[in-house]
Amino acid sequence: xxxxSDTPAKTSDHDFANDNRQAxxxxxxxxDYLNRLxxxxxxxxxxxxxLVVLFAIFTSAHDRFLTxxxxxxxxxxxxxxIVLAMGIVFVLLLGEIDLSAGVAGGACATIVALLMIDYGxxxxxxxxxxxxxxxxxxxVIGLLVSLLGIPSFVVTLAFFLGLQxxxxxxxxxxxxLRITGVLRDISIKNVxxxxxxxxxxxxxxxxxxxxxWRYRSRSARGLVxxxxxxxxxxxxxxxxxxxxxxxxxxxxRAPNPAVFNISGIPWVLPIVxxxxxxxxxxxxxxxxxxxxxxVGGNAEAARRAGISxxxxxxxxxxxxxxxxxxxxxxxxxxxxxxxxxxxxGNVLLYAVAAAVIGGTSLFGGRGRAIDAVIGGLVIAxxxxxxxxxxxxxYINYIVTGGxxxxxxxxxxxxxxxxxxxxx
Amino acid sequence: xxxxxxxLRGVNKSFGVVHVLHDVDFAVYPGQVTALVGDNGxxxxxxxxIIAGIYGRDSGEYLFDExxxxxxxxxxxxxxxxxxVYQDLALCDNLDIVENMFLGRELRSGIVLxxxxxxxxxxxxxxxxxxxxxxxxxxxxxxxxxxxxxxxAIAKAVLWNSRVVLLDEPTAALGVAQTRQVLDLVRxxxxxxxxxxxxxxxxxxxxxxxxxxxALYLGRVAADVPAEDLTHSQIVELITAGxxxxxxxAENPATANV
Numbered sequence: 001x002x003x004x005s006d007t008p009a010k011t012s013d014h015d016f017a018n019d020n021r022q023a024x025x026x027x028x029x030x031x032d033y034l035n036r037l038x039x040x041x042x043x044x045x046x047x048x049x050x051l052v053v054l055f056a057i058f059t060s061a062h063d064r065f066l067t068x069x070x071x072x073x074x075x076x077x078x079x080x081x082i083v084l085a086m087g088i089v090f091v092l093l094l095g096e097i098d099l100s101a102g103v104a105g106g107a108c109a110t111i112v113a114l115l116m117i118d119y120g121x122x123x124x125x126x127x128x129x130x131x132x133x134x135x136x137x138x139x140v141i142g143l144l145v146s147l148l149g150i151p152s153f154v155v156t157l158a159f160f161l162g163l164q165x166x167x168x169x170x171x172x173x174x175x176x177l178r179i180t181g182v183l184r185d186i187s188i189k190n191v192x193x194x195x196x197x198x199x200x201x202x203x204x205x206x207x208x209x210x211x212x213w214r215y216r217s218r219s220a221r222g223l224v225x226x227x228x229x230x231x232x233x234x235x236x237x238x239x240x241x242x243x244x245x246x247x248x249x250x251x252x253r254a255p256n257p258a259v260f261n262i263s264g265i266p267w268v269l270p271i272v273x274x275x276x277x278x279x280x281x282x283x284x285x286x287x288x289x290x291x292x293x294x295v296g297g298n299a300e301a302a303r304r305a306g307i308s309x310x311x312x313x314x315x316x317x318x319x320x321x322x323x324x325x326x327x328x329x330x331x332x333x334x335x336x337x338x339x340x341x342x343x344x345g346n347v348l349l350y351a352v353a354a355a356v357i358g359g360t361s362l363f364g365g366r367g368r369a370i371d372a373v374i375g376g377l378v379i380a381x382x383x384x385x386x387x388x389x390x391x392x393x394y395i396n397y398i399v400t401g402g403x404x405x406x407x408x409x410x411x412x413x414x415x416x417x418x419x420x421x422x423x
Numbered sequence: 424x425x426x427x428x429x430x431l432r433g434v435n436k437s438f439g440v441v442h443v444l445h446d447v448d449f450a451v452y453p454g455q456v457t458a459l460v461g462d463n464g465x466x467x468x469x470x471x472x473i474i475a476g477i478y479g480r481d482s483g484e485y486l487f488d489e490x491x492x493x494x495x496x497x498x499x500x501x502x503x504x505x506x507x508v509y510q511d512l513a514l515c516d517n518l519d520i521v522e523n524m525f526l527g528r529e530l531r532s533g534i535v536l537x538x539x540x541x542x543x544x545x546x547x548x549x550x551x552x553x554x555x556x557x558x559x560x561x562x563x564x565x566x567x568x569x570x571x572x573x574x575x576a577i578a579k580a581v582l583w584n585s586r587v588v589l590l591d592e593p594t595a596a597l598g599v600a601q602t603r604q605v606l607d608l609v610r611x612x613x614x615x616x617x618x619x620x621x622x623x624x625x626x627x628x629x630x631x632x633x634x635x636x637x638a639l640y641l642g643r644v645a646a647d648v649p650a651e652d653l654t655h656s657q658i659v660e661l662i663t664a665g666x667x668x669x670x671x672x673a674e675n676p677a678t679a680n681v
Binding site for chain 1: 498509511513514515516517518522526527528529531534535536539542543546559560561565566
């Protein structure tokens with residue numbers, strides 16, 4: 001795209017003629033968006049389309065897939081992958097990788113369970129201790145990567161191998177620790193229906209107020225802003241999603257509704273939403289978030305701008321492993337136990353896949369917290385749907401691998417298009 | 424003649440046994456474009472890095488506003504109001520123009536970034552430099568042409584009310600039209616009263632915008648003269664031989680007994 005760069009500027013010319021401050025109409029906004037897509041800036045669109053396709057396939061293949069009971073299950077199953085992927089987004093933003101996050105989460109969950117069972121700690125104190133242990137592991141990884149300059153792939157591979165020993169030593173081969181009480185209830189109990197509706201209403205109202213206030217203040221100051229129609233559409237879409245999900249989960253979803261009453265949002269969901277809101281705010285609206293993107297985009301430029309690349313790198317690993325501890329607890333809550341294999345196997349790879357499918361670039365500099373949510377839902381939907389269809393386990397691996405390959409290809413192709421089209 | 428804004432006097436610099444700069448005097452005047460020319464290895468980059476505070480000096484004085492200052496690093500130099508725009512630009516492709524211009528010095532209200540204020544200031548700065556080739560200040564830098572990127576990098580330096588701007592080969596990788604834009608911008612910076620240092624290999628560019636020319640030859644100042652006193656071929660002689668007619672180093676230092 002040539003942006004009128006061939007006309008020499010005159011000294012007296014005191015406005016920049018080609019500056020368009022806003023897409024004035026909805027049509028312009030749509031055209032802008034299409035241009036961005038064509039230029040390779042896909043965001044989460046491929047993941048959303050993928051989710052729609054998966055839902056369509058599974059709904060037509062099995063009549064129990066789209067029941068409220070199964071949807072609630074899906075939310076609970078996706079929780080731990082989403083939280084782990086959200087942590088992974090931070091290291092991917094810097095173009096690094098953390099292979100050890102899964103087993104670090106398992107090790108932290110082991111420590112939490114032991115503190116509660118053997119030492120009688122209350123659940124929240126034990127949880128805080130677990131997250132702190134995760135943060136310390138992240139700190140060590142970060143120091144090794146940024147001070148010694150060992151590639152993060154190697155450091156975290158070593159931690160992936162080494163940290164598996166923690167759970168094995170503490171629990172013993174073949175043993176497991178039961179998770180009971182509040183931590184278990186996160187997966188099996190629900191938010192009271194009334195409280196769920198109030199929270200949903202507050203979120204929608206807050207989003208609407210913030211978007212409208214932002215629109216007003218930016219248009220009043222003559223800054224780049226979206227057309228009002230687009231702002232309204234965004235509010236309506238968000239309200240539809242939030243209120244729709246709340247309505248779905250507030251209905252009685254027991255397989256035998258005459259006998260049991262299972263209704264309300266599973267506690268996992270508000271935890272995921274709170275983390276999503278928090279990290280979205282940190283990444284988008286704080287100086288720290290801006291610096292994280294800068295280091296991921298061009299570390300040398302960030303260094304020259306006075307940003308401590310070292311500190312940013314270490315902090316990303318601390319956040320990643322801290323989030324992994326929370327993910328390990330959610331996973332333990334779902335299965336009701338911690339065993340030496342917790343967090344091992346494919347857990348981490350699924351989380352990386354979730355982040356990448358959601359639109360976070362493996363090459364650094366691009367990614368959002370919401371990517372982890374959308375990608376995590378895709379990853380969780382595959383075994384959920386295939387499980388209903390009674391497919392053999394090998395199909396699950398093939399489909400998940402295929403989806404990841406597709407997502408990575410989209411990432412690579414859109415990256416090429418971005419550098420070619422430069423939009 | 425006005426007093427120099429920034430001045431180096433008798434600067435020497437060695438790397439081990441290699442004596443890179445010999446008693447170099449260098450001055451930047453407000454409202455003037457000073458071109459720093461010299462062949463590869465003449466010491467241009469070393470001199471720039473000493474001004475930028477990246478290298479220390481073995482001896483010599485560093486004056487700003489006729490006051491002797493103690494410079495210990497790039498931050499001290501930035502605090503004086505001296506900005507360096509490097510050849511490889513130092514912009515983050517994944518951030519937009521506003522985000523790049525404020526990188527590392529973001530404005531905040533509370534702990535939240537004040538994007539509105541930053542965008543307004545960036546827009547003002549670009550407008551005051553008569554930059555009219557960018558479609559939107561919210562464009563990502565990846566989508567900009569080489570000339571536009573250079574413009575953003577220069578505008579970033581100007582944003583902080585800097586008083587001296589050093590431009591390292593700003594037109595090296597640019598086409599004809601874009602070179603035009605950047606040279607116009609360089610001229611406008613000087614017209615605003617800034618001291619501008621232009622490091623360039625391109626004699627046409629130098630002749631066009633420079634008010635003064637400082638030629639380095641093997642680590643010594645061969646000439647420091649007003650640009651109108653020199654012709655194109657004289658500059659080339661100063662760069663390649665260190666002397667041109669009665670200008671330049673009296674004795675060729677490469678063959679002289681030091």
